[in-house]
Amino acid sequence: MIPYGRQEITDADIEAVVSVLKSDYLTQGPKVPEFEQAVTDYCGAEHGVAVNSGTSALHVACLALGVTGGDIVWTTPITFVASSNCALYCGAKIDFVDIDPLTANMSIAALKTKLQLAAEQKKLPKVVIPVHLCGHSCKMDEIKVLSEQYGFSVIEDACHALGGRYQDSPIGCCRYSDITVFSFHPVKIITTAEGGMAVTNSAGLAGKMMSYRSHGITRDPDKMTHEIDGPWYYQQIDLGYNYRLTDIQAALGISQLSRLDDVVARRHRLADRYNVFLQDLPLLLPYQMPSSFSSFHLYVIRLQVDQIRLSHNEVFDALRHAGIGVNIHYIPVHTQPYYQQYGFRTGDFPEAEKYYEEVITLPLYHHLTEEEQDKVINSLRDIIK
Numbered sequence: 001m002i003p004y005g006r007q008e009i010t011d012a013d014i015e016a017v018v019s020v021l022k023s024d025y026l027t028q029g030p031k032v033p034e035f036e037q038a039v040t041d042y043c044g045a046e047h048g049v050a051v052n053s054g055t056s057a058l059h060v061a062c063l064a065l066g067v068t069g070g071d072i073v074w075t076t077p078i079t080f081v082a083s084s085n086c087a088l089y090c091g092a093k094i095d096f097v098d099i100d101p102l103t104a105n106m107s108i109a110a111l112k113t114k115l116q117l118a119a120e121q122k123k124l125p126k127v128v129i130p131v132h133l134c135g136h137s138c139k140m141d142e143i144k145v146l147s148e149q150y151g152f153s154v155i156e157d158a159c160h161a162l163g164g165r166y167q168d169s170p171i172g173c174c175r176y177s178d179i180t181v182f183s184f185h186p187v188k189i190i191t192t193a194e195g196g197m198a199v200t201n202s203a204g205l206a207g208k209m210m211s212y213r214s215h216g217i218t219r220d221p222d223k224m225t226h227e228i229d230g231p232w233y234y235q236q237i238d239l240g241y242n243y244r245l246t247d248i249q250a251a252l253g254i255s256q257l258s259r260l261d262d263v264v265a266r267r268h269r270l271a272d273r274y275n276v277f278l279q280d281l282p283l284l285l286p287y288q289m290p291s292s293f294s295s296f297h298l299y300v301i302r303l304q305v306d307q308i309r310l311s312h313n314e315v316f317d318a319l320r321h322a323g324i325g326v327n328i329h330y331i332p333v334h335t336q337p338y339y340q341q342y343g344f345r346t347g348d349f350p351e352a353e354k355y356y357e358e359v360i361t362l363p364l365y366h367h368l369t370e371e372e373q374d375k376v377i378n379s380l381r382d383i384i385k
């Protein structure tokens with residue numbers, strides 16, 4: 001089976017991990033701050049807070065922005081459940097903004113309409129979490145303007161988007177947001193096995209996120225409520241978690257990050273080949289905004305179902321039978337059983353639901369060969385012709 005995504009581990013990656021295993025620190029050593037520095041240097045943000053998953057990064061980002069019971073957080077329904085669960089962890093209410101069918105990212109028109117209504121009803125969100133689906137940036141300049149007009153904070157869920165760019169800047173520069181969050185799960189652009197990072201230009205937010213990732217404990221005398229008892233002393237000043245990344249993982253991340261531009265360039269070459277060889281089929285290929293340079297975490301096609309003899313499910317099954325590990329990104333979050341208790345129903349976000357019924361994610365990863373890609377292309381041609 002050709003998978004839809006797969007990590008790549010080089011000899012240099014293995015050496016980097018082994019050298020940490022032979023060193024004094026497996027965790028809380030020098031590699032985590034080195035990895036934070038490398039990621040912030042790459043994306044142009046001032047502070048990085050490495051954590052043990054993208055999900056943890058979303059959680060500490062919400063906590064640092066003060067999300068708590070009674071607050072409202074909005075995201076898109078076409079995302080992984082973690083983008084909205086982070087609000088629920090904080091006791092906040094979650095709501096969704098329907099997608100733009102062209103990009104499948106959060107619709108700016110729908111966001112504007114929903115904000116106007118929410119302002120009248122005094123139910124404005126505290127935080128909005130746009131997701132750069134497949135690595136293709138949301139229209140962040142417009143979201144930034146709305147955040148100033150309506151007074152909400154912005155967390156960019158860039159779990160797909162490390163290595164991508166929006167207008168003239170790398171995703172993660174936080175020019176349009178308070179915090180940007182990355183994931184280093186093996187299917188993502190680079191990996192630390194499990195891992196994530198929140199980046200920000202605010203020293204205050206970074207300090208809070210560092211505290212939340214490690215029990216809410218501080219060793220900084222300036223942050224303590226009274227003088228230290230002695231050199232062993234620390235204070236717990238908040239309720240935090242153990243969300244730390246290990247030095248073993250950070251070393252893998254540093255090694256992987258050094259190849260990031262090559263990885264994204266290769267993904268673009270493969271995406272370009274799909275674009276050429278699939279263009280005559282009854283499919284919508286991934287739309288790219290001129291102002292955006294995607295990381296191409298995923299290559300998602302949309303079946304023009306009225307022009308194809310088979311159903312969405314039949315095309316999916318036929319591809320799997322042909323040995324192509326296609327997938328679907330994503331099941332609209334508001335239709336998940338757990339979310340029904342909050343009053344969400346099928347029909348609430350029609351563009352997202354229609355998208356779900358038409359999309360298929362094709363294999364795309366760094367060492368996918370052209371021969372393997374040709375197999376994907378030819379199988380798809382045979383199935384939907």
Ligand SMILES: *Cc1c(COP(=O)(O)O)cnc(C)c1O
Nearest residue numbers: 053054055080082159183184185
């Ligand atoms: C993968 C992913 C996450 C969660 O990241 P983990 O590292 O798996 O916790 C969050 N949001 C999106 C959009 C993702 O794709």
